[in-house]
Amino acid sequence: MNTSFHPTPRTLMGPGPSDVHPRVLGAMGKATIGHLDPEFVGLMEEIKDLMRYTFRTSNLLTLPLSAPGSAAMEAAYANLLEPGDKAIVCINGVFGMRMAENVRRMGGELVTVEDEWGTQVDPEKLLAALNDNPDAKIVGFVHAETSTGVCSDVKTLCGLAKEHGCLTIVDSVTGLAGVELNVDEWQADVAYSGTQKCLSAPPGISLITFSQAAADRVKARNTPVQSWFLDVSLLMAYWEGGQGGGRTYHHTAPVNAMYGLHEALLMVKEEGLEQSWEKHRTMHASLYENLSGLGLEFVVDASYRLPQLNLVKVPEGVDEAAVRQQLLQQFNLEIGAGLGAFAGKVWRIGLMGYSARQENVQLCTSALRACLS
Numbered sequence: 001m002n003t004s005f006h007p008t009p010r011t012l013m014g015p016g017p018s019d020v021h022p023r024v025l026g027a028m029g030k031a032t033i034g035h036l037d038p039e040f041v042g043l044m045e046e047i048k049d050l051m052r053y054t055f056r057t058s059n060l061l062t063l064p065l066s067a068p069g070s071a072a073m074e075a076a077y078a079n080l081l082e083p084g085d086k087a088i089v090c091i092n093g094v095f096g097m098r099m100a101e102n103v104r105r106m107g108g109e110l111v112t113v114e115d116e117w118g119t120q121v122d123p124e125k126l127l128a129a130l131n132d133n134p135d136a137k138i139v140g141f142v143h144a145e146t147s148t149g150v151c152s153d154v155k156t157l158c159g160l161a162k163e164h165g166c167l168t169i170v171d172s173v174t175g176l177a178g179v180e181l182n183v184d185e186w187q188a189d190v191a192y193s194g195t196q197k198c199l200s201a202p203p204g205i206s207l208i209t210f211s212q213a214a215a216d217r218v219k220a221r222n223t224p225v226q227s228w229f230l231d232v233s234l235l236m237a238y239w240e241g242g243q244g245g246g247r248t249y250h251h252t253a254p255v256n257a258m259y260g261l262h263e264a265l266l267m268v269k270e271e272g273l274e275q276s277w278e279k280h281r282t283m284h285a286s287l288y289e290n291l292s293g294l295g296l297e298f299v300v301d302a303s304y305r306l307p308q309l310n311l312v313k314v315p316e317g318v319d320e321a322a323v324r325q326q327l328l329q330q331f332n333l334e335i336g337a338g339l340g341a342f343a344g345k346v347w348r349i350g351l352m353g354y355s356a357r358q359e360n361v362q363l364c365t366s367a368l369r370a371c372l373s
Ligand SMILES: *Cc1c(COP(=O)(O)O)cnc(C)c1O
Pocket: 016, 068, 069, 070, 071, 073, 095, 142, 144, 145, 146, 147, 171, 172, 173, 174, 194, 196, 203, 204
């Protein structure tokens, strides 16, 4: 007999998804209306406004995509890059590698700047690559590398790229609302994020914004965007309305998921962006103090550590997977495993959005204490 699904409520302290606030879940349970209903169109306008607040931008071309963060990454490269265009991608973890893969698949000429996992993207290396490749058109990098817990310097990296005439693509899927990001002031041409990290809405939707220069680049393309679904010019016929002002069908927006995104963004605004960053710092400090007290070590240098994603060394002789399993089974607590170079060596403990709460810090501390004793 098939029956309804009743998931066990968990505390989510991994690399995403994060805990979803009941207000967001409540919003998503409201009545479904048409994706062209005037009330829904009003909601779309509010979502774009709240996105501009959260990204700190006045970009007109700002919209959610009906697919997760990975789709926003793909949309960024698909729209800006034409076959043969040279793109410099900075790699210091899994998501930088994925950016490079996007450039390859879209027929771009790829130049990589590589830094060791667990360290920042080095501006000096980017500068050298820019000097060696004066024909580069795009620079892409990850603001908050979720695979390593490292925060890179968006302002400096974008500044260098812009001085060399490049457009910038900034992955802030884990960064947005967790650490400072100023899209306009820091000259990010395309920045994107997702619902399931520090915005604390369920996974499945992403957020993307294009500067005027990036929008102009899209308009000036000689070749069509390779992805029909992610072509922003087509998407804007729905999200903005065409020449005649009327909005036209592109795809059916996931209406209830958009209610959730709206509520999550509204909660960031109500809290205040600076307060949200501060909350993540405070909860990180509390987790750091507690876990250090258990003799656990943090991998990433404090000066560029992400407060919302903590890489903690697995102590000598401890089976990292067994501990995660015990945390899930006994404490309904999810934390993340290490990826790539860090597989088997670290845990990734997320304090993202609604997960960044003192009760979560205490649960994680006491549960880890129990597992390790
Ligand atoms: C999670 C994440 C993504 C991908 O987002 P999905 O919603 O999983 O598709 C991309 N980049 C970074 C840095 C991420 O942390």
